[in-house]
Amino acid sequence: NAGVMQNPRHLVRRRGQEARLRCSPMKGHSHVYWYRQLPEEGLKFMVYLQKENIIDESGMPKERFSAEFPKEGPSILRIQQVVRGDSAAYFCASSPRVLAGTSGAGELFFGEGSRLTVL
Amino acid sequence: AQSVTQLGSHVSVSEGALVLLRCNYSSSVPPYLFWYVQYPNQGLQLLLKYTSAATLVKGINGFEAEFKKSETSFHLTKPSAHMSDAAEYFCAVSDQGFQKLVFGTGTRLLVSP
Numbered sequence: 001n002a003g004v005m006q007n008p009r010h011l012v013r014r015r016g017q018e019a020r021l022r023c024s025p026m027k028g029h030s031h032v033y034w035y036r037q038l039p040e041e042g043l044k045f046m047v048y049l050q051k052e053n054i055i056d057e058s059g060m061p062k063e064r065f066s067a068e069f070p071k072e073g074p075s076i077l078r079i080q081q082v083v084r085g086d087s088a089a090y091f092c093a094s095s096p097r098v099l100a101g102t103s104g105a106g107e108l109f110f111g112e113g114s115r116l117t118v119l
Numbered sequence: 120a121q122s123v124t125q126l127g128s129h130v131s132v133s134e135g136a137l138v139l140l141r142c143n144y145s146s147s148v149p150p151y152l153f154w155y156v157q158y159p160n161q162g163l164q165l166l167l168k169y170t171s172a173a174t175l176v177k178g179i180n181g182f183e184a185e186f187k188k189s190e191t192s193f194h195l196t197k198p199s200a201h202m203s204d205a206a207e208y209f210c211a212v213s214d215q216g217f218q219k220l221v222f223g224t225g226t227r228l229l230v231s232p
Contacts, residue, residue, distance in 0.1 A: 004162070033219070040128075042209060042224040043163075056219060091162060107153070108220055110162035 002027065004111035005074075006092050012117045019079040019086070021114045025094030031055075032075040033108060034067060037089040049075060082118045089113045121146045123210045125223035133231050138182075138197040140226045142210030145191065152193040153211040153220065154184055163209065169193060180204070205230045 005024040013019050025032050031050055035043040036059075045059040049069035060067065064082075069075040079086055093108035126141040144150055151170050155163040167178025174186040184195045193210060207227045211220040 035222075043222040045219055045221065048219055093163075107165060107168060110155075110164070112160075112162040 004029075004092055004094050004109055006090075006111035006114050008114060009112065010115050010117070012119060013082050014119050015083055016081050019082050019116055021077040021079075021090050021092075021116070023075040023077070023092030023094075023111060025075070025092075026096075026109055029094035029096050029109070031095045031097065032069050033093045033095075034075075034077050035091045035093065037091060037113070039088075043091060046077070079116075082116070084118045087116055087118045089115045121150065121212045121221050123212050123221060123223040125208075125210050125226050127226055128224065129227045129229065131229040131231065132200045134202055135199050138195070138200045138204065138228065140195040140208050140210075140228065142184075142193045142195065142223060143191050144193060144210075144212045146212055150212045152184075152186060153213075154178065154182070154193075154195050155209045155211060155222075157207045157209065157225075159206075166195070166208075200228075200230045202230050202232065204228060 004026055007022050011019055033048050034046040036046055037043050047060050047067045048056040051069055052071050064080045066078045091110055091113045093110045095108050122145045124143045132138055149171055153168045154166040156166050157163045166182050167176045167184055169176050169186045177183045182197045184193050186193050205228055207225045209225045210223040213220050
């Protein structure tokens with residue numbers, strides 16, 4: 001059973017270009033989360049999606065960032081007009097549909113991350 | 120809002136010594152608490168989790184953590200450190216009804232021979 005797959009693992013972009021990061025959740029998982037890890041910092045929540053729906057985007061910057069999780073295909077995190085401050089590791093996590101308050105609630109399974117470098 | 124505080128960005132121990140990584144949480148509702156480990160250039164792997172059952176939780180690789188409500192703490196321990204334990208450790212909290220995890224800033228564990 002494959003884990004959470006992220007690609008590309010490494011991406012280099014020049015300022016002003018677009019970055020697209022893809023995430024395929026674990027088989028059977030319908031919830032996807034994106035986190036950003038800046039150097040020497042913890043993981044910051046960005047967005048939580050279910051198929052075709054954005055559930056919580058409270059951690060997404062208001063401009064240039066967008067995310068989707070279509071009915072078919074991987075989840076995409078898109079960063080337009082990248083700036084040097086966007087350089088970070090972007091982690092995707094997935095979880096199955098579980099009932100709130102049950103022992104499985106809250107557990108996330110992480111991919112190995114996509115490391116974006118903006119020159 | 121929920122949050123976690125990890126005291127000490129770096130902890131150094133000798134091989135065979137006790138490992139203690141500290142985590143304090145803040146939550147307005149009974150929390151679920153997690154410890155994750157991250158090896159260099161890899162994603163996060165779940166070590167253990169507390170979900171309101173037993174307060175002493177045992178995880179993988181010999182780690183365990185104890186939930187102490189009175190101290191709002193969930194410290195991670197291991198009786199005897201191994202070189203392979205060198206990694207970054209993250210404490211995280213979520214409320215029972217919502218699956219968004221809030222992470223601490225992490226503690227890097229260094230193990231010397």
